[in-house]
Amino acid sequence: MHLFFGGSFDPIHIGHLIVGRDVLEKLRADKLTFIPTYQAPLKEAHQARPLDRLSMIKLAIKDQKNFQVSDIEIKRGGISYTVDTVMELFKLYSEKPYFVMGADSLLSLHLWKEPQKVTSLACLVVVDRFNKAKEILKYMKYKFPHLKEDQDYILLEVRRVDVSSTEIRERVRTGKSIRWLVPQEVEDYIIRKGLYK
Secondary structure (H helix, E strand, C coil): CEEEEEECCCCCCHHHHHHHHHHHHHHCCCEEEEEECCCCCCCCCCCCCHHHHHHHHHHHHCCCCCEEECCHHHHHCCCCCHHHHHHHHHHHHCCCCEEEEEHHHHCCHHHCCCHHHHHHHCEEEEEECCCCHHHHHHHHHHHCCCCCECCCEEEEECCCCCCCHHHHHHHHHCCCCCECCECHHHHHHHHHHCCCC
């Protein structure tokens, strides 16, 4: 089983890494690939350039044999629609990719580009950090009644790590420390490149 974890990663932090590890262990998967967006469709412009975000992921996962990173969305450029990525991955691996996402992302699935195509080509792995299982199941039953839990989508309860990229950017901007919120190499990169000032 190959897992794909998409997102802005602006910047990647310990929460992303811990969730990635938890999902790998719970699903007994071999690999998890981080896929940074070029530009997420439902978000404002990212603060760090795509290549900086890619570099920070590489630094964060360099010693983890089960983690890797793909520049598939960065190479494509423009708005990173999941449907395009899923189609590309499906062709590349000739099997259904398992796409890791947060509960909040799933709850906006009906707003995505071609959500029916996404759900037919990929299995969605929904990480629930805030006990939203009831809300998620109700949403799926209402918006996507044809999809079956544990077959078309998997709901995983993972530990809550209360760290966000928004908070990290704000701390950097206001001159506060981000030690232990991101891997040391990522902190060094942010300082060296003067990101988020």
